[in-house]
Amino acid sequence: MSYKNQFSSVYVNELKEHTAMSLVKTFCSGERKPSQYLEQLFEHIERINPELNAITSLQKEYALLRAKELEAKKPEAHQMLYGVPIVIKENIQKVDFPVECASKMLKGYRGQFNATVIESLENAGAIIIGSANMDEFAMGSANEHSSHGVVRNPHDPKRVSGGSSGGSSVACAAGFAPITLGSDTGGSVREPAAFCGIYGFKPTYGRVSRYGLVAFGSSLDQISPFARSVEDLDLVLKVIAHEDPLDSTSLRGCYESQIEKYTLKGKKIGVIRSLLKAGLDDNVLQEFQSLEENLKKYGVEFVDIEIPSLEHTLSVYYVIACAEASSNLSRYDGIRFGHRAEGTEDLNDLYSKSRSEGFGAEVKRRIMLGTFALSAGYYDAFYGRALAVRDMMAKEFASVFEKLDFIYMPTAPTSAFKFGENSHDPLKEYLYDVFTIPANLTGIPAISVPTKVGMGCLPVGVQFMAAKGRDAELIAFASALEKTKLIGTTALV
Amino acid sequence: MTTDFSRESVKRIAELSRLHLSEDEITQYQKELAKIIQAFNALSQVPLPKELLGDARSALGMAKGIGADDSLSRMCSDEAKNSIATHDFLAQSPDREGVFVRVPAILASST
Structure with a gap:
């Protein structure tokens, strides 16, 4: 065929x-x-x-x-x-x-x-x-x-x-x-x-x-x-x-x-309508709505909900993920395994050159973002705040799920x-x-x-x-x- | 926050990250990081419930306390189990000599 x-x-x-x-x-x-x-x-x-x-x-x-x-x-x-x-x-x-x-x-x-x-x-x-x-x-x-x-x-x-x-x-x-x-x-x-x-x-x-x-x-x-x-x-x-x-x-x-x-x-299902307003392509919105309409015919009930903390989704995620990544990826230092740069001058030079040669641009960007978010003076404003908003988000989701499937x-x-x-x-x-x-x-x-x-x-x-x-x-x-x-x-x- | 991203700041963050950046990379990351941090700046203005106020360490403690779950974070007994042979570990090192990982001289030569 x-x-x-x-x-x-x-x-x-x-x-x-x-x-x-x-x-x-x-x-x-x-x-x-x-x-x-x-x-x-x-x-x-x-x-x-x-x-x-x-x-x-x-x-x-x-x-x-x-x-x-x-x-x-x-x-x-x-x-x-x-x-x-x-x-x-x-x-x-x-x-x-x-x-x-x-x-x-x-x-x-x-x-x-x-x-x-x-x-x-x-x-x-x-x-x-x-x-x-x-x-x-x-x-x-x-x-x-x-x-x-x-x-x-x-x-x-x-x-x-x-x-x-x-x-x-x-x-x-x-x-x-x-x-x-x-x-x-x-x-x-x-x-x-x-x-x-x-x-x-x-x-x-x-x-x-x-x-x-x-x-x-x-x-x-x-x-x-x-x-x-x-x-x-x-x-x-x-x-x-x-x-x-x-x-x-x-x-x-x-x-x-x-x-x-x-x-x-x-079954009861929540929909966050405010999230659907911006940036969604027509074909995605159409498929989304069409499945919703069809599911209603099977006795599924849809309820409009709001989860206010979702406004901060990207900030919270990229602060936490990058902070954790900067810590997790510190193990790649060119010593025990992985890429090692040649002709380095001292220990710091060995670390820095091995890591710069080994990591790609996106990884470097995220390591630096994470290092920044964890550095003195910014830790509270970014990392600490991100952890707290993450916690608020978890609670908001948990409370929504008390009434919905x-x-x-x-x-x-x-x-x-x-x-x-x-x-x-x-x-x-x-x-x-x-x-x-x-x-x-x-x-x-x-x-x-x-x-x-x-x-x-x-x-x-x-x-x-x-x-x-x-x-x-x-x-x-x-x-x-x-x-x-x-x-x-x-x-x- | 954009003003915090001078070339010197980028160099300092790179140094803390153990990354060696070229002059071009510094210029590029200076722009990108400033833009990203600016987009995330609203985070530092989010009103928090009373119990979560305070510095990040207390927020972390609170978050952990609130999220406590019986099924998570249990401790394991501290027993050494050498399940991977030394030579298997060493096989992946960039340079070795006998049972040692060989590294270049790590201290800068004294002048």
């Missing part, structure tokens, strides 16, 4: 056959072997990845060996992801995989231990097939700041993938793997998911262990999955969303799916934009995160779902948020929504 879109394939257009759920069934029944599936999948990846630049390291040999190991034994009941290929963002530690964080600073650095999510995935029978491109140290909203070069959007290669988990998003959207992992610090999974027409879910802070994730903003970072169906998100969360003694911010208990017993009728927002103000449109103005780029950041600041779960756009139109994502810890309800809601066919992965036709 031929498609107009050069990146299209059976992997994304025969969606049901290539979900993780159906692959597990096929592999467990013996109908097909994981290694056979991988051989064909690698051909597909090698054909179209060079242009998209989503995967930076395809670990064919390792993956095939792992598939053979799995095939040598009978699948066990706990192997919920038996044989499923998975791609990870290259800021997640996996032994011997590159963990370069798309930075010259970590060029050649390889994983020395397995992140907890990797251990969980592999125990469940998953096969990690490679690592994905990203914005340097996860800083960016378009994947234009990467030492590996930009990631292209499969719906239109002249446009950005979204960021910072652009590689993982495109890998999923282009059919390289049914499930991929990214990290979401201010929308870095939900925004690229919206731009690429797939699902991206940021769990409650602490629901998925951060052990083995290279830190950017430690109080905001969360490993988060992409998938082409909500069932697959549910499946991977059953595997990775659990308590972890190695992460002291990890939540007790685990994700318990509610997908089976969920109805839309009677979910909050409904766009994921991003526009669809995927063309390369270079925003990268020359940092403030303009930061505006792309305005709808996604609140979930990170307040620690609540949020999902970006693809709306049913017209044939050939750019994907549009909309976002639902739930109260802290209500991850399973949010996924169950998205699953019920998917069943109505009001939303669904945007086809590459």
Whole structure:
């Protein structure tokens, strides 16, 4: 079968056959072997990845060996992801995989231990097939700041993938793997998911262990999955969303799916109308309103709400995230690992030159912004104030959720934009995160779902948020929504 | 706040950040940082509830106290578990000698 879109394939257009759920069934029944599936999948990846630049390291040999190991034994009941290929963002530690964080600073650095999510995935029978491109140290909203070069959007290669988990998003959207992992610090999974027409879910802070994730903003970072169906998100969360003694911010208990017993009728959803007034492109507003109208027909009630502190979203986020980044990234000093400058004069010179040569412009900008916000004389006015407003915001959200099930927002103000449109103005780029950041600041779960756009139109994502810890309800809601066919992965036709 | 961003301020922030900037970079960051900080300036004017007034350290303490959650921030026992072999760690260092990370002379030569 031929498609107009050069990146299209059976992997994304025969969606049901290539979900993780159906692959597990096929592999467990013996109908097909994981290694056979991988051989064909690698051909597909090698054909179209060079242009998209989503995967930076395809670990064919390792993956095939792992598939053979799995095939040598009978699948066990706990192997919920038996044989499923998975791609990870290259800021997640996996032994011997590159963990370069798309930075010259970590060029050649390889994983020395397995992140907890990797251990969980592999125990469940998953096969990690490679690592994905990203914005340097996860800083960016378009994947234009990467030492590996930009990631292209499969719906239109002249446009950005979204960021910072652009590689993982495109890998999923282009059919390289049914499930991929990214990290979401201010929308870095939900925004690229919206731009690429797939699902991206940021769990409650602490629901998925951060052990083995290279830190950017430690109080905001969360490993988060992409998938082409909500069932697959549910499946991977059953595997990775659990308590972890190695992460002291990890939540007790685990994700318990509610997908089976969920109805839309009677659900109450809040909409912050004032947020929709400025800067939203027509196609996004239209999709947003159309889904709202359609959901009313299913008995969902929409309520207008206000969260006053949201006015300060960007300021609070960039002060806190940059402050944490400036502290986290101080470990890259050219001594024990990473890039080291040559011909330096003394210790300070060694630090400064190694860091200046190793970090890209956006990372330097954020380190300086953070250092400034934490410096004497500004600490109280910026950092202290940001922490206090963050706390106010969390309380305002918590009080809204006492009366409502979910909050409904766009994921991003526009669809995927063309390369270079925003990268020359940092403030303009930061505006792309305005709808996604609140979930990170307040620690609540949020999902970006693809709306049913017209044939050939750019994907549009909309976002639902739930109260802290209500991850399973949010996924169950998205699953019920998917069943109505009001939303669904945007086809590459 | 824009006035705070003289070339000297940018140099000082870069120094604190352990970054070496070229003259062109200083000019560029001077403009960008001033613009960003100006946009964020409203933050310092936000009225805060009484219990959150005071310096940042007390605000931080309050925020932590209010946000206290049983399921967060537990402590782990302090046990040494050398799960990664020394040579694996050393394998990633820019320069090494035996079981040591080799660094250039770190003190400026005395004059």
